[in-house]
Amino acid sequence: QVQLVESGGGVVQPGRSLRLSCAASGFTFSNYALHWVRQAPGKGLEWVAVISYHGSTKFYADSVKGRFTISRDDSNNTVILQMNSLRPEDSAVYYCARQDVSSWYYFDYWGQGTLVTVSS
Amino acid sequence: DIQLTQSPSSLSASVGDRVTITCRASQNINNYLNWYQHRPGKAPQLLIYAASTLQSGVPSRFSGRGFGTDFTLTISGLQPDDFAIYYCQQSHRTPPYTFGQGTKLEI
Numbered sequence: 001q002v003q004l005v006e007s008g009g010g011v012v013q014p015g016r017s018l019r020l021s022c023a024a025s026g027f028t029f030s031n032y033a034l035h036w037v038r039q040a041p042g043k044g045l046e047w048v049a050v051i052s053y054h055g056s057t058k059f060y061a062d063s064v065k066g067r068f069t070i071s072r073d074d075s076n077n078t079v080i081l082q083m084n085s086l087r088p089e090d091s092a093v094y095y096c097a098r099q100d101v102s103s104w105y106y107f108d109y110w111g112q113g114t115l116v117t118v119s120s
Numbered sequence: 121d122i123q124l125t126q127s128p129s130s131l132s133a134s135v136g137d138r139v140t141i142t143c144r145a146s147q148n149i150n151n152y153l154n155w156y157q158h159r160p161g162k163a164p165q166l167l168i169y170a171a172s173t174l175q176s177g178v179p180s181r182f183s184g185r186g187f188g189t190d191f192t193l194t195i196s197g198l199q200p201d202d203f204a205i206y207y208c209q210q211s212h213r214t215p216p217y218t219f220g221q222g223t224k225l226e227i
Contacts, residue, residue, distance in 0.1 A: 035217075037164075044222040045156075045164065045207050050215050059215035062121075095163065105211035106154040106169035113163065 002026040002109045004096050009114030012086055020081040022096030022111055029077040033099040035107060036070065036081050038092035038116075046092075050099070051079060064090075086118045122146055122210050126220035133225065137198045141223045143191045143208035152212035155184055155193045158222075159204045167206075168193065195225075203227050 008020040022034065036048040049060045049070040058070050069082040079096055093115050097107035123146040133139050143153065151171035158164040166175045168184040171191055181196045195202055208220040 037219075044205075045158070045209075045219040047209075047215065047217050047219060050217075061216050097164075100169075104152065104154075104170050105217065106166060106209075107156075107164075108166050108175070110163040110165070 002098070004098065004109055004111035006094060006096055006111045006114035009094065009116045011117045011119060013120050014087060014118055016086055017082070017084045018086060018116060020083065020094055020114060020116070022079045022081075024077045024079070024098070027098070030074045031101060034070075034072065034079040035097045035099060036079075037095045037097055037107075037110075038090075039095070039113075040089070040092040043092075048094070049081065083116070086116075088118050090116065091118045092116060121216055122149060122212060122218055124208055124210055124218055124220040126206075126208055126223050128223060129221065130224040130226060132227070133198055134227065135198050135200060138194065138196045139198065139225065141193045141206055141208075141225075143186075143193070143220050145189045145191070145210055148188050149210045149212040151187050152210055153184075153186065153191045154209045154211060155182075156207045156209065157202075157204050158207060164207070198225075 003025045005023045012018050033052050035050045051070045067085045072079045093113040095113045096111045098109040100108045125144045127142045153171045155168040156164045172184045183194045206223045211217045
């Protein structure tokens with residue numbers, strides 16, 4: 001069955017970096033685009049970033065552009081979110097999600113999330 | 121960027137009730153509109169995509185309608201498991217694939 005498992009969350013000081021990973025299994029990883037979505041405490045879902053199935057196309061939310069980098073390692077079925085210059089407002093549960101292969105671009109599977117807390 | 125506005129922000133209902141949540145887009149998104157259910161501490165779950173297509177395995181009491189800028193999610197015959205937060209999301213053209221602010225469905 002399809003599984004997405006996030007890791008790498010934790011407590012980090014403002015201005016520091018953190019690297020999140022999402023390990024995928026149960027499907028042909030290289031055929032799918034992958035997204036990161038976050039939920040700050042008491043807030044709704046916020047789309048963060050996407051990487052295409054081939055890895056050459058990436059998009060970012062304005063709130064993280066220039067600070068976060070999404071990448072993928074197809075040999076290890078992993079998508080990575082490198083987060084630099086972290087701010088308190090980046091504190092959230094971060095989810096990875098698989099984009100369906102159709103042209104409707106919906107997210108058909110999600111991980112359970114990993115918590116990031118940015119605080120001094 | 122396309123903005124999505126959900127209403128109401130919260131909703132109280134009882135088991136067996138029929139409820140409708142509305143999602144309005146700031147511009148025409150055709151039918152690139154998806155609905156998700158999110159229970160606390162769980163992964164969000166896709167309910168409906170392309171405005172009205174039920175995702176495999178989702179109970180038929182969930183239904184979606186709409187095109188252009190106005191969309192609805194209806195749950196007929198609420199069950200205890202349905203009390204959660206519901207989000208609409210647009211996936212029109214290129215990202216950002218924005219979410220609505222969410223509707224909390226409470227008992």
